[in-house]
Amino acid sequence: MSTLLEVEGLSIAARAGGVTVPLVREVSFRLAAGEAAGLVGESGSGKSMTALALLGLLPRGVTVTAGSVRLDGTDLLAADARTLAGIRGRRIAMVFQDPMAGLNPAIPVGEQVAEVLRRHLGLARGPAARRAVELLGAVGIKEPARRAAEYPHTFSGGMRQRVMIAMAVACEPAVLIADEPTTALDVTVQARILDLLVRMQEELGMALLLVTHDLGVVAGTCHRLAVMYAGCLVEEGEVDAVFDAPRHPYTAALLAAAPENAMRGRPPEAIPGTVPAPGALPSGCPFSPRCAHTRPEVCDGTPVEVQVTGSRRVRCARSRELTLAGVRR
Secondary structure, X not given: OOEEEEEEEEEEEEEEOOEEEEEEEEEEEEEEOOOEEEEEOOOOOOHHHHHHHHOOOOOOOEEEEEEEEEEOOEEOOOXXXXXXXXXXXXXXXXXXXXXXXXXXXXXXXXXXXXXXXXHHHOOOHXXXXXXXXXHHHHOOOOOHHHHOXXXXXXXXXXXXXXXXXXXXXXXXXXXXXXXXXXXXXXXXXXXXXXXXXXXXXXXXXXXXXXXXXXXXXXXXHOOEEEEEEOOXXXXXXXXXXXXXXXXXXXXXXXXXXXXXXXXXXXXXXXOOOOOOOOOOOOOOOOOHHHOXXXXXXXXXXXXXXXXXXXXXXXXXXXXXXXXXXXXXX
């Protein structure tokens, strides 16, 4: 498959009190047309910041300090505001964690979907409104013509997320980024939303980047997996290969902590400690204070370089000598 989205050496930092604090450091990955990839890690790992940077949506005071993001050869980080506004929503779109925050409470949902079509495809008001109703129906909203005239507060959390997906796929973008799209939804609704994302991705031939802390979500939806920790990408590879034989202790710890283990007859194992705060990273491997396999003379020194073996990439000084337990599904 040909590369569609290419992220190289992406670094992000925040400026606070005259001090620059690194948030994301030298993250690189590629996404092919039609491919689904998962970006996984605990809260504070830098996943959402990475996703926001791809669309030029970083919050005030947070900036990209190095790297490039290329979509079909166009460097999004170098694009001016006008060019980026034309690409965002048209060629690359995003489904956010909180659908209520992404919807205008004072505008009917149909008008909000139609606005995307008018802005990017130049549709007149009538055709845009009709197409918006079709899109609401396509994402599983019953009586879409009636619901299009209603406001976001009349929709459940799951239905609001369906509206956000309809807006995101309205222009059939090449890349769809879904940032924790099932947060705060109950289990049955989560499954339906994920099934919907996969179906829309396959029907439209989009590339999908799924940002999540849930490895179970990745197992059922993605071809490839990239694991982030403390702002760094620590392991990347095909989902089956990573699940069967993780090469970074953090990936293995995430798999051991997954709630799905309870259904396999063994209790989930909590990862001790917490993700270090930005600006307070230990020297060497940032995971070393929490790692069961750390060796001070190996892991606490200079920063660890990425090791590449075929389609696998791992940032661990001991990866070649460790045998880590995976999860057979």
